[in-house]
Amino acid sequence: MTNDLHFADNHRDRCIQSGTGAGFQFEFYCECCNDTWRSPFQPYTSGRASGWMQEAGSLLGNLLGSVGYSVDNAVDGLARAGWGTARDQAFKQALAAAKQHFNRCAQCHNHVCARCWNADTGLCQVCAPDLAASVQTARYQGQRDAAMDRAREAGADLAGRVDVQTRKQLVCPSCHAEARGAKFCPQCGHALATSPQCSGCHATLPAGSRFCPECGQRAASGDPPGMPPAPLY
Template sequence: MGADKITFVRNYSDLSTDQGFQFEFYCDRCGGGFRNRFKPSVTGAVSGALDAASSLFGGVFGKAANMGERVRSASWKKAHDEAFEEACAQLKPDFIQCPRCSSWVCRASCWNNSKGLCKDCAPDLGVEMAAAQANRSVEEVWAHAAMAEEDKNLDKKQWREKIRASCPNCEAPLASNAKFCPECGEKLKFQENCPECGTKIAPGSKFCLECGHKL
């Protein structure tokens, strides 16, 4: 590396080979990555040519290959460090460090620009609201699926009626929607309000005086 230190992501992969240099940098939050363009290595190409000549002819070419390997080792590392610096400079604008959690995140998907924080520290409220609504819908589906069949049959009309748990005459327990007491035969249901408009109705009425609904 050069004299100047480069502050950048901790998540990266070195894809360099003897033939050249390439690096991948990753977002701490989503794991998405960016890869710089492959940069050929001059020392790697020369070393490869000497190795090929050595395998064919040996002798002086073999000695040259060994010497080239020692030279390549130092020059390749220097070129590698320079290539890494270039890759950092090239890809750093695609990342930003969150001042709250210190994570390096990609600007494209994981940065809340309006809050100046990563989306782990400052979630996108629109996305969170949509997720909350979706979760609520799922909860309602499961709640409906768990309802007893008897409860599913309670329509708007039945919800407006008074439902008793015991007979007003003998206090015997009653099944839901019972019209007569199974013990004493007491008539249980009397509509005090119109199931359509809610208007109070008089005993014995066959139609609602307000909306004309048949009782």
């Protein structure tokens, strides 16, 4: 891989400047799956020495006051003085080691780990997905699409058996309960499947009719259930 500056952006700094655990370590991550690789930890001798001396200086400060404080500042300044150069050198070493664990995609220019790398094409798995996995995915998608088409055909066949001509009563005219197209009201048992007919001419009476719209005869059962009595003329 080339372009060190681009690859240098692909890391997290885990270095510790001072203290007994001072040292250099850098974490590089795959720009595809975010899996990480950490460089080997390199102790920072000056930082560790300053940590030990600071602990000793704290003890000395308890005994000698300002003298111990001065020693503490001196060793801390010594550790900071060499930090920048030592860190830069450690980073160059970590960068060289990290390149052995990542590959740079020629298409998207991302650095990816071995699991996200397609060695046959020289591209990452995002730009050039594994052929066997792609075939398997396409096979499943084709199976799913065909199954959906068959399901729609089966639904269309079932729809042909649905009675869409007969008028359905959705609300009972007697008790006003939801009937949902049933033949009888689930609350009061009122017949809903058949439309009332005129006793004279046998014409179908619209819901709520008091008189036949064809011959003018009063409905055979009088006023429909739930309706107020018709006025007398």
